[in-house]
């Protein structure tokens with residue numbers, strides 16, 4: 071949780087663990103307690119808040135200010151978080167799901183600055199997405215647009231966390247990569263099996279990238295296949311949305327040297343030339359600071375403000 075000026079200057083912050091078992095009433099109590107604490111540290115009076123921003127790990131209705139079913143927070147479905155926090159702080163609350171909030175943050179503060187047509191993909195445990203189209207976040211009829219990780223890449227491919235088959239997330243997310251690696255565990259002579267300490271459950275995207283850097287042939291072949299799946303997914307997005315910038319989160323942002331050059335080539339091989347002169351594939355810039363900038367970007371977007379206007 072962060073108390074900050076609207077230009078991004080952080081005044082105080084504190085990290086508290088999510089306690090899914092607590093449910094919404096106790097959860098709200100902890101949120102209020104922590105908020106009061108960091109406002110105290112920042113020496114901001116409760117009534118001086120301009121706005122409250124929320125970046126939430128799951129689907130929600132940003133207009134009504136309620137959560138839909140949150141996979142990691144049972145019991146919060148339908149909880150009127152906005153009403154409760156607005157009443158307590160006498161300030162407006164703006165909220166969005168974390169993929170949209172991070173897309174807004176990269177657009178306003180990070181790698182996507184200056185692009186009116188930008189697609190953001192989280193590239194972490196799952197693959198979430200946010201679409202900036204014509205200079206605006208596109209939410210769709212039920213606020214669910216941008217689920218780019220759940221496009222089909224292989225119709226008979228491995229099952230996705232969502233239950234359907236062959237989705238981009240099942241092939242290229244951190245959890246998808248780990249699951250695919252487990253299937254080939256022990257096959258061929260690879261440093262990955264040692265890096266995992268002989269335990270297939272320890273295989274991960276980090277172990278894969280580490281082995282690729284060491285020139286491991288099994289890892290390199292697996293990584294090449296992963297890049298091709300990802301490039302197929304990105305080229306689908308290019309054909310449909312004609313973006314200027316595709317901003318890729320965690321896994322790519324931490325390994326830009328491994329991903330960007332081959333991805334640029336593979337995507338360009340898969341789309342018409344007319345799409346590519348202005349197309350940029352970029353690593354996200356805010357990875358570790360997204361907790362600060364995502365809720366802030368949600369507020370700025372809702373209030374129609376640009377960060378530049380706020381820097382003295």
Ligand SMILES: [Zn+2]
Nearest residue numbers: 220230232237
């Ligand atoms: Zn899926």
